[in-house]
Amino acid sequence: MADDLVVNDRLVIPAGELRERFSRSSGPGGQGVNTADSRVELTFDVRRSSALPDALRERVLGRLAHRLVDGELTIAASEYRSQLANRRAARERLAQLLREATAPPAPKRRPTRPTRGSKERRISAKKRRGEIKKGRGQVDL
Template sequence: MPDDLPVTRTLVIPGSELSERFSRSSGPGGQGVNTADSRVELVWDVAGSALPDHVRRRVLDQLAGRLVDGVITVAASEHRTQLANRRAARERLATLVRRAAGPPPAKRRPTKPTRGSQRRRLDAKKRRGEVKRGRSGDWS
């Protein structure tokens, strides 16, 4: 059973909610490539998690595109050893959840374009129109 996964100082995913699957990884490995189950899939049921309600809702909303029935799966197979891939998968999941659980960015305050920027835009449009008008001459 995996250990607890710290995401932030205050947010920890209990190890009992994580499950790991191991399978054969593609890539380097030499003679051991056909026997070592070094690829790791880390599975976490976000919807059934013991996270606080507001955090769970935020994570579900932010990761909606990656979830399958409320469950997120993170795979790691870039290392040759199972232990290194386990660490990579756990770190990848922690990073995903950390980004998803964070507060949303501040709303953008609408601003009006400056008079100078409006003038530059219109001048550029006029120059472009003149270039196009210059192309329509009779070239017979």
């Protein structure tokens, strides 16, 4: 339970379903960059996950389709110099992505009609604008 990824109060991803790969970060950093594998790639297989109920899995697959490769979601983190900090950042980013992807859809908008007052305000604004434009007509010399 210690390494499990807590997405929200109802969804916890077991640590066994997450894969981590470590590699060298790019960019400045001197000697440390050339020796430390501080970059983290965190991969979660959405399609084969047992932690996601079928309804949530379909929702995640639909909403994150542009980010998935063969049903797998990969997050890369290399903004910190330490591997541990990058692991935390990648896990938090994955949790945030899954939180947003599993959120229930917004309720449908009920169509409404404009009120009489809003129609009158719109028409009077149009008339005022028309009067301003009419005042810009040709000047008689």
